[in-house]
Amino acid sequence: MAGPQKNSPKKPDPKSVPDSQEQEPDVEQVLFQGPLFDRECNLKANAKLVQVALIPVKQMISDALSRRAHTILLEPREGRVAIRFVIDGVAYPSAAVPGQKGAAMVQMIKLLAGLDINDRSTAQSGGMKTEYEKIPYHLMVDSIPVGGKAEKIRIKVDNRKIVRQKPQEIGFPEHLKSKIRHYTAERSGVILICGPPDTGVTTLATVVLHCVDPYLFSVFNLADLNVRELINVAEFKPEAGHDLEFTFERIIRREADVIYMNPLTSPQDTQTIFQFADRLSYVAEISANNPAEAIRKLIEWIGVDEVVKGLRCVVTQKLIRKLCDDCKQAFRPNPVLLKKLGLPPETSVLYRAPLPPPPDDPKAQTIEEMCADCDGVPYHGRVAAFEMFEMTDSMKEVIVNGASPEAIRRQMIADGQTTLQKDAIRLVAQGQTSLEEVQRTFNPGGPNKKPATGRPKPPAK
Ligand SMILES: [Zn+2]
Numbered sequence: 001m002a003g004p005q006k007n008s009p010k011k012p013d014p015k016s017v018p019d020s021q022e023q024e025p026d027v028e029q030v031l032f033q034g035p036l037f038d039r040e041c042n043l044k045a046n047a048k049l050v051q052v053a054l055i056p057v058k059q060m061i062s063d064a065l066s067r068r069a070h071t072i073l074l075e076p077r078e079g080r081v082a083i084r085f086v087i088d089g090v091a092y093p094s095a096a097v098p099g100q101k102g103a104a105m106v107q108m109i110k111l112l113a114g115l116d117i118n119d120r121s122t123a124q125s126g127g128m129k130t131e132y133e134k135i136p137y138h139l140m141v142d143s144i145p146v147g148g149k150a151e152k153i154r155i156k157v158d159n160r161k162i163v164r165q166k167p168q169e170i171g172f173p174e175h176l177k178s179k180i181r182h183y184t185a186e187r188s189g190v191i192l193i194c195g196p197p198d199t200g201v202t203t204l205a206t207v208v209l210h211c212v213d214p215y216l217f218s219v220f221n222l223a224d225l226n227v228r229e230l231i232n233v234a235e236f237k238p239e240a241g242h243d244l245e246f247t248f249e250r251i252i253r254r255e256a257d258v259i260y261m262n263p264l265t266s267p268q269d270t271q272t273i274f275q276f277a278d279r280l281s282y283v284a285e286i287s288a289n290n291p292a293e294a295i296r297k298l299i300e301w302i303g304v305d306e307v308v309k310g311l312r313c314v315v316t317q318k319l320i321r322k323l324c325d326d327c328k329q330a331f332r333p334n335p336v337l338l339k340k341l342g343l344p345p346e347t348s349v350l351y352r353a354p355l356p357p358p359p360d361d362p363k364a365q366t367i368e369e370m371c372a373d374c375d376g377v378p379y380h381g382r383v384a385a386f387e388m389f390e391m392t393d394s395m396k397e398v399i400v401n402g403a404s405p406e407a408i409r410r411q412m413i414a415d416g417q418t419t420l421q422k423d424a425i426r427l428v429a430q431g432q433t434s435l436e437e438v439q440r441t442f443n444p445g446g447p448n449k450k451p452a453t454g455r456p457k458p459p460a461k
Contacts, residue, residue: 028133030062032112036127036138039114046111053108056101061139063094065132065157068381071198072155074106076146081106088321088382106143106153113141120149136160156198165206165231170317172207173426176388176418179313180211184281187217187257189312190273191281192264194288200384201285204317206230209260209283217257222247223284224262233260244272252279263287267301274302277310290316291389292405299403308396314389318420320433320441321379327354327371328378328431341425341435351431353378383432385424390417 064072071086081102083094113126127140138158193205214232238247261284288294291314298307328351357364374380398411424438
């Protein structure tokens with residue numbers, strides 16, 4: 001990598017955001033292409049607001065996208081509006097805008113997303129189409145009233161160009177892919193995908209579905225895909241008036257093997273799916289933070305016997321920041337550490353974040369100067385660690401005997417199943433992330449709580 005570039009899109013002058021009304025000539029600006037969801041956005045009728053707030057909003061969003069932010073937060077705080085960018089799961093302060101201007105930016109974002117700018121006391125959701133550096137993005141906007149006409153804004157960035165569907169595209173390990181193939185090949189049983197909100201559960205569900213060999217098995221979709229498209233999956237339109245049972249009977253006559261369902265949310269539909277789970281294989285999401293929680297929910301809905309009989313596995317993932325390839329440092333791990341991590345003793349190298357420069361050497365480069373690629377963060381992007389709960393015979397006993405989360409976890413380890421922690425160590429061994437980052441991710445209140453320093457920094461005020 002070359003040294004810091006003058007026009008690098010990653011490092012716009014933070015002072016330009018969003019205090020100045022002048023266009024930064026050397027930083028490309030985002031293009032707004034109208035609201036999503038068939039909403040309207042009347043800029044002409046709001047000319048005064050546009051005049052005050054359009055350019056600051058444009059600069060803020062351009063800055064966020066150039067820094068790969070996946071969430072942008074605007075929050076009223078002590079007479080100002082604090083702006084934060086969430087990058088690779090870590091929130092960084094970006095700016096604090098004086099109250100009136102901040103309030104205008106909030107209104108401008110609502111206008112662009114097709115929300116009602118006169119309503120400041122109801123939570124609203126919308127979105128806008130944008131393009132930045134020739135890449136299309138959908139920005140999903142939520143406005144949340146916080147009292148006294150003040151509102152919080154949350155913008156979620158959806159890069160329309162990055163659509164991940166295949167196992168290798170998210171680093172889904174080969175041994176887990178084989179397990180999915182094994183389970184779906186039986187043409188029976190339920191495979192569930194779960195995880196906390198905003199952790200890529202739907203992407204993971206799509207990937208799990210695409211583990212199935214499309215040349216050997218026929219996969220049908222019964223889920224509402226919204227704007228998504230699936231590869232090698234046949235659409236199946238249920239007839240009006242047909243209930244789920246009738247639809248499954250019809251789909252069985254079409255010789256379906258695997259069915260992709262909408263997320264499981266009701267006991268009734270879940271019951272029907274499990275009733276048919278001896279004749280069809282199912283892939284669906286369930287809203288739960290982890291497999292143990294998903295199992296508890298299923299037991300409440302349909303009873304423990306059905307769960308033990310029909311459930312095959314529950315898959316989840318955790319996103320961990322990836323070490324910057326340009327500045328990560330190799331080190332030789334000692335045998336004690338390797339043993340503790342369960343890594344083979346012949347492992348000769350692991351990686352860690354670069355050590356900061358010696359504080360007593362004024363000529364030493366700062367950590368930001370050491371790497372132009374990550375500006376010293378020193379992480380860039382994220383990788384996933386995976387977990388797969390499997391309903392083995394010994395696990396069935398654990399579930400029937402109470403299914404406590406601790407007992408489930410113990411049995412997963414005893415069975416040698418893939419847990420998040422175990423898979424995170426695989427990422428460390430592959431040099432994709434550091435032990436420190438794994439510890440920070442799994443123990444957010446622990447000693448490594450503070451994320452590594454680096455951009456973006458709050459502007460000097
Ligand atoms: Zn770096």
